[in-house]
Amino acid sequence: MSPLNPILDNIPTTPGKFKPEKSPLHFLHHRLRLHTTLPKLTLVFLAFIFLFFFLSPPSPTAPRRTLRSTSWENHVKSSAKPRSRAAPIVLVTGAAGFVGSHAAVALKRRGNGVVGLDNFNPYYDVSLKKARKLQLLDRAGVFIVEGDINDAVLLRKLFGLVKFSHVLHLAAQAGVRYAMVNPNSYVESNVDGFVNLLEVAKSVNPQPVIVWASSSSVYGLNSKVPFSEKDRTDQPASLYAATKKAGEEIAHSYNHIYGLSITGLRFFTVYGPWGRPDMAYFFFTRDILKRRPISIYEGAGHVTVARDFTYIDDVVKGCLAAIDTAKKSTGSGGKKKGEAQFRIINLGNTSPVSVNKLVSILEKLLKVKAKKKVVLMPRNGDVPFTHANVTLARKELGYRPTTDLETGLGKFVKWYLEFYDGKKKSSW
Numbered sequence: 001m002s003p004l005n006p007i008l009d010n011i012p013t014t015p016g017k018f019k020p021e022k023s024p025l026h027f028l029h030h031r032l033r034l035h036t037t038l039p040k041l042t043l044v045f046l047a048f049i050f051l052f053f054f055l056s057p058p059s060p061t062a063p064r065r066t067l068r069s070t071s072w073e074n075h076v077k078s079s080a081k082p083r084s085r086a087a088p089i090v091l092v093t094g095a096a097g098f099v100g101s102h103a104a105v106a107l108k109r110r111g112n113g114v115v116g117l118d119n120f121n122p123y124y125d126v127s128l129k130k131a132r133k134l135q136l137l138d139r140a141g142v143f144i145v146e147g148d149i150n151d152a153v154l155l156r157k158l159f160g161l162v163k164f165s166h167v168l169h170l171a172a173q174a175g176v177r178y179a180m181v182n183p184n185s186y187v188e189s190n191v192d193g194f195v196n197l198l199e200v201a202k203s204v205n206p207q208p209v210i211v212w213a214s215s216s217s218v219y220g221l222n223s224k225v226p227f228s229e230k231d232r233t234d235q236p237a238s239l240y241a242a243t244k245k246a247g248e249e250i251a252h253s254y255n256h257i258y259g260l261s262i263t264g265l266r267f268f269t270v271y272g273p274w275g276r277p278d279m280a281y282f283f284f285t286r287d288i289l290k291r292r293p294i295s296i297y298e299g300a301g302h303v304t305v306a307r308d309f310t311y312i313d314d315v316v317k318g319c320l321a322a323i324d325t326a327k328k329s330t331g332s333g334g335k336k337k338g339e340a341q342f343r344i345i346n347l348g349n350t351s352p353v354s355v356n357k358l359v360s361i362l363e364k365l366l367k368v369k370a371k372k373k374v375v376l377m378p379r380n381g382d383v384p385f386t387h388a389n390v391t392l393a394r395k396e397l398g399y400r401p402t403t404d405l406e407t408g409l410g411k412f413v414k415w416y417l418e419f420y421d422g423k424k425k426s427s428w
């Protein structure tokens with residue numbers, strides 16, 4: 001794991017990189033030419049202390065706790081300072097992710113205190129996550145701690161440093177199809193990690209409000225459209241969907257037992273600049289530009305596959321409105337003091353577009369004809385159709401999506417061409 005906090009960049013990461021013949025002990029010994037036993041022993045002791053503090057390997061997930069640890073703590077505290085006393089102070093998990101980076105920047109820009117947390121895992125190109133950190137978060141003044149939501153010690157440390165009023169929990173193992181490749185990663189992040197976060201959140205005082213990302217995939221095989229929060233969600237089509245649904249049930253139990261105020265937002269296929277390379281619109285763009293064939297799924301009986309593609313700025317507005325409209329948690333120190341708010345809200349675009357149409361928009365924007373292969377949708381967790389009913393989002397959050405797919409993809413393509421051409425890095 002590479003150190004991402006600039007102040008910690010020069011600390012050796014692995015003991016194996018340390019060359020004994022150039023150790024501080026050797027250096028001091030050589031320079032001082034000590035001949036008596038007592039000073040030698042003192043020197044050995046001092047050297048041992050030095051080696052212990054500076055060269056002990058960090059835990060794989062927690063920030064490096066070295067003699068300089070106060071530096072990262074100070075960064076956390078200063079990033080958490082809101083512009084005005086009444087403004088929210090938000091811990092954003094998954095802050096180097098697609099939605100997380102945009103949301104953290106938007107919160108900071110409007111004057112909230114914001115601290116990011118992200119484990120920079122290699123599910124997709126880590127350099128894109130690092131670029132989001134450098135070009136979005138650092139520029140906006142959001143400090144990001146490299147760590148994992150499964151690290152309870154780190155979470156408690158963060159809550160000890162800052163009285164977070166809200167957690168915007170966006171850290172997750174995303175992607176529908178990858179769940180067949182690495183099922184355990186979904187349980188680890190979306191179930192274990194979420195429980196770990198809620199355990200810490202319920203026990204601190206004051207308890208923060210939790211706003212978190214669920215998914216349209218919980219509707220699974222539901223065929224009643226548009227999808228309303230009242231529709232059944234007990235037929236997941238993928239393990240990803242099952243873990244998001246589990247998250248909703250877990251959230252309910254923590255709300256019920258401990259008085260945590262929790263809002264789950266069901267995101268519908270979010271896309272836009274700085275997006276995720278594992279998503280179809282993103283890798284279709286890469287493959288069309290590289291003149292590689294792309295597979296367009298269709299359902300049995302030539303049924304068109306479609307998604308309610310939702311532009312990132314609309315989703316971010318929904319996240320911020322969820323923070324602003326959430327009622328406070330009622331518990332303290334792990335004890336419920338009264339009923340707390342529990343919400344589940346769709347954040348979609350309300351106008352599904354077929355994958356065929358998505359591709360034709362990309363062809364127009366990229367000025368390249370795609371090499372299309374129409375294939376039967378594999379049994380890999382995909383569902384044929386999503387369509388959000390956002391009546392509740394409008395009522396609760398004042399949510400009104402404003403970006404159609406053509407406009408949103410135009411912004412994505414502009415970013416994509418600048419980012420990858422600018423980096424002269426066309427393959428990943």
Ligand SMILES: O=C(O)[C@H]1O[C@H](OP(=O)(O)OP(=O)(O)OC[C@H]2O[C@@H](n3ccc(=O)[nH]c3=O)[C@H](O)[C@@H]2O)[C@H](O)[C@@H](O)[C@H]1O
Pocket residue numbers: 174175176215216217218267268269270278279280281295296297298305306307355377382383384
């Ligand atoms: O809202 C969600 O809950 C999820 O949204 C997203 O999943 P999806 O809606 O499946 O998006 P994405 O993979 O971009 O496929 C888009 C379309 O292209 C079709 N598709 C896909 C691949 C391919 O090769 N061909 C193809 O036609 C495919 O069948 C689909 O119709 C997030 O990844 C997920 O993390 C979760 O947040």
